[in-house]
Amino acid sequence: MSEQVELLEVSIDAMPEERFDLDFSYAQSVEYFNELYNEGRIVNNSFEDDIWIVRRLDYESLTNSLNFKLIEGSMFNNNLPKDFKKIVKCWSMELLIETKTTAVKYYSYFHRLFKLTKGFKEVYKSELLKYLEYEDITSHSKYNIINTLCNFFNYSNLAEGESYVPSLLDFKEKIPNELTVRQLPPSREVLYFSNYLDIYFNRLLEKSLNTNDLDKELFLIYPLILWWRLGTIIPMRATEFCLIKRDCLIQKNGNCYVRLPRRKLKESRKRVQLIDKILITESMFELISNYQNLTEKFGKTTTLISYRSFKDFNRPNDLKRDVNQFNRIVLDRLIEYFYKKLETYFNCPIQLENRLKPNDPRHIAFISLMMQGYTPVEIARLGGHTAVKSQYHYSGHSEYWIDCEVLKLMSKVKNISNNFSEGILSNDVKLKAINTIAPEGKKLKIGYCIDEQQRCEARKCYYCRHWFITTQEFLEKKETIKKEISNSRNRINEFANVIKNIHNQFFQDELERMSTRSIKDLKTNSQAALNEIKKIAKLYSNLEEKVSLND
Numbered sequence: 001m002s003e004q005v006e007l008l009e010v011s012i013d014a015m016p017e018e019r020f021d022l023d024f025s026y027a028q029s030v031e032y033f034n035e036l037y038n039e040g041r042i043v044n045n046s047f048e049d050d051i052w053i054v055r056r057l058d059y060e061s062l063t064n065s066l067n068f069k070l071i072e073g074s075m076f077n078n079n080l081p082k083d084f085k086k087i088v089k090c091w092s093m094e095l096l097i098e099t100k101t102t103a104v105k106y107y108s109y110f111h112r113l114f115k116l117t118k119g120f121k122e123v124y125k126s127e128l129l130k131y132l133e134y135e136d137i138t139s140h141s142k143y144n145i146i147n148t149l150c151n152f153f154n155y156s157n158l159a160e161g162e163s164y165v166p167s168l169l170d171f172k173e174k175i176p177n178e179l180t181v182r183q184l185p186p187s188r189e190v191l192y193f194s195n196y197l198d199i200y201f202n203r204l205l206e207k208s209l210n211t212n213d214l215d216k217e218l219f220l221i222y223p224l225i226l227w228w229r230l231g232t233i234i235p236m237r238a239t240e241f242c243l244i245k246r247d248c249l250i251q252k253n254g255n256c257y258v259r260l261p262r263r264k265l266k267e268s269r270k271r272v273q274l275i276d277k278i279l280i281t282e283s284m285f286e287l288i289s290n291y292q293n294l295t296e297k298f299g300k301t302t303t304l305i306s307y308r309s310f311k312d313f314n315r316p317n318d319l320k321r322d323v324n325q326f327n328r329i330v331l332d333r334l335i336e337y338f339y340k341k342l343e344t345y346f347n348c349p350i351q352l353e354n355r356l357k358p359n360d361p362r363h364i365a366f367i368s369l370m371m372q373g374y375t376p377v378e379i380a381r382l383g384g385h386t387a388v389k390s391q392y393h394y395s396g397h398s399e400y401w402i403d404c405e406v407l408k409l410m411s412k413v414k415n416i417s418n419n420f421s422e423g424i425l426s427n428d429v430k431l432k433a434i435n436t437i438a439p440e441g442k443k444l445k446i447g448y449c450i451d452e453q454q455r456c457e458a459r460k461c462y463y464c465r466h467w468f469i470t471t472q473e474f475l476e477k478k479e480t481i482k483k484e485i486s487n488s489r490n491r492i493n494e495f496a497n498v499i500k501n502i503h504n505q506f507f508q509d510e511l512e513r514m515s516t517r518s519i520k521d522l523k524t525n526s527q528a529a530l531n532e533i534k535k536i537a538k539l540y541s542n543l544e545e546k547v548s549l550n551d
Contacts, residue, residue, distance in 0.1 A: 010146045012106050016155040016391055017359040018094055018239055026086060028239070029093040031322065035329050036096065047089065064104040065094055070115065077119030080158070086158050094155065097328060098357075109148045120160040125167060132171055139175050146172045184363055189354040191367025194228065196346050197338060201225050214294065219309040222291050223326070224334055226305070229287065235369065236260055238328045238358035244304040249279060249288055256285035300324055331358050334489055441468065446477050460484075463535040491532050 018025075033047040043053035043063060052066040071085045081087070089112075117124040120124060129263055132142050146168045151162025167527030184190065204218040243261040250257040262276040288304070295306035305326035335356060343349040441450035444461055451466035461467045462484060473483070 011355065012095070012099060012102075012144060012151055016091075016094060016151045017098060017237055017362070018085060018155065020090060020156050022083060022086070025090040028327075029090040031325075031327065032093050032097060032329060033383065035327075041096075049059050049145065052092075054104060066104060066107050067111065068092075073113070076115075077121050077160075080119055080160075087158075088152075091152055091155050097332075106144065106148045106207065107153075109145045110152060113149060114147070120158075120164060122160070122163045122369075125164060128164075129167060143175050146175075184360060185350075185354040185356060189350050190360075190364075192342065192348055193356055195339070197224060197228060197340055200338075200341065202347070216310070219295065219306070220334060220337060222294070222339055223305045223310075223331070225289065226291060227331060227358075228361060230258070230280075230286065232364045232368070234258075234260070234280075235365035237362060238331060242303065242305065242326050242328050242331055246292070246301055246304055248304055249285060249292075251285075256282055258284075258288065261457070300432060301326075328358055442519065446480065447473065458535065486534060488532055491528075500527045 030047045033042060036042040037045050041055050041057070044051070050067070050069045052068075053063050056062045056067065058063060068085055070369060071088050077243050089401060090109050092103065095106055099106065113128060113131075114120065114403045115129050132145065137145070145188075150161075150165050150168055153165050201218075201221050201224075204215050204221060208218060227238075230236070231238075231241060240260055240262065245259065245261060248259045252258060256279070257277045258280050260276045292304070295301075295309045298306050298308040301308060302324045303326045307326045307330060308323050311323060335358065339350055339355055416531040441448040442454065444467075445463065447469035448463075449461060449466055450468050455466070457466070462481070469477070500521060
């Protein structure tokens with residue numbers, strides 16, 4: 001699991017994946033710093049140093065630096081907290097973990113604007129806006145500058161952000177042709193990962209059962225299974241997953257729960273009450289419990305994931321200092337390890353830009369909850385957001401969710417979970433098998449009904465499991481069928497837009513209660529979207545034996 005060279009520029013988001021808590025964040029950042037030092041990515045050996053020398057991943061002989069010497073709040077703005085430099089260092093460490101060496105560029109933006117605004121004094125906000133408007137800067141750079149500052153203010157929760165962030169976001173609206181939402185990998189690549197992860201995990205389990213000897217590689221894959229299956233239903237941060245306690249499982253009144261390591265915050269009228277005990281299925285409970293039992297023999301661990309169970313596998317010289325804890329850097333290595341398996345074992349290479357990151361399941365879970373009709377407050381409580389408006393950042397992934405739901409339903413209908421090699425997500429179709437024999441049954445306007453009793457399951461025959469079409473007729477009527485698929489997807493998008501608009505209206509004033517009408521509209525449109533998705537999945541499944549819906 002050696003470090004992979006990162007040549008792509010990773011864009012920064014306005015919303016950070018983590019949030020700041022002085023004691024916790026400082027301890028976590030020092031641990032991350034030590035790991036990066038042990039790996040050779042950071043040259044100096046102390047988090048307390050005022051200059052960090054960071055080795056580049058593309059050219060190891062070259063380095064960049066992060067200079068914290070001038071980051072003293074008292075130099076410009078006495079209203080900044082006394083631990084301001086420590087906050088900036090912890091935020092910078094998050095950047096190094098999330099964006100690799102691109103973090104150096106984003107920190108340079110921050111450093112420049114910190115000086116320009118004299119420590120983010122409100123009276124200098126106009127100077128910053130003038131700089132963005134009139135300085136000779138590309139739109140792409142302006143976008144990243146704004147996101148850098150918003151990311152910092154949302155991470156640190158400093159009072160100065162209340163003045164700066166709204167103005168910066170207003171300015172960003174004027175920047176042309178820039179994406180404002182974190183882009184997930186294409187749904188097909190995500191489903192490759194998910195499908196083959198399940199296959200590989202089950203093969204390792206079966207092999208271990210047949211030989212009565214646990215395969216050592218199982219202890220590398222099991223944490224990924226837990227990260228993926230838990231993370232895509234419960235919107236948790238990667239750090240939250242890594243820090244789930246060993247004794248996280250709870251059984252009460254016939255229900256199963258998992259406790260998440262969410263930090264309690266002071267009560268506030270503006271804050272959503274967070275929940276840390278979350279209901280899970282019995283099968284998820286058993287999956288976690290089985291992992292606990294399998295890894296018990298490796299000794300003490302404070303986290304659910306036992307780092308001791310795999311620390312020597314393929315990394316005999318690993319110098320990680322705290323072997324009692326699992327962390328996000330190690331999770332990143334495990335994800336990278338499995339992507340190598342996809343290439344070598346399954347012959348399914350995934351381009352670097354299309355690979356999942358540790359926090360991506362959180363995005364998937366958020367949009368899934370939204371599209372299932374959960375209210376913004378319910379989602380905030382499940383996602384660990386203290387402010388409902390934080391979810392706005394995640395509302396742009398509905399197309400991804402639709403594609404994934406179609407594929408999952410197809411897998412259930414046709415048991416085609418192993419058949420992702422051709423791709424099945426777009427409106428275009430191509431011949432996959434030849435079948436020119438007309439079946440026995442009633443001829444319809446398009447296709448045949450092959451049920452003797454003609455028990456209709458849908459208003460349109462396309463969506464009935466008794467519907468059949470020959471290859472020849474399919475080729476003749478392909479454009480009509482494609483139009484039907486396109487119309488159905490448009491209807492889903494309309495329902496999805498209604499759901500997003502209801503959420504967005506609530507984001508305008510998160511202290512207002514959602515009306516009973518709005519909640520009802522959420523549920524109605526969610527169910528309508530799901531019903532339409534089921535119809536598309538049935539149609540795709542009926543065509544699957546003949547065609548691949550290839551992008």
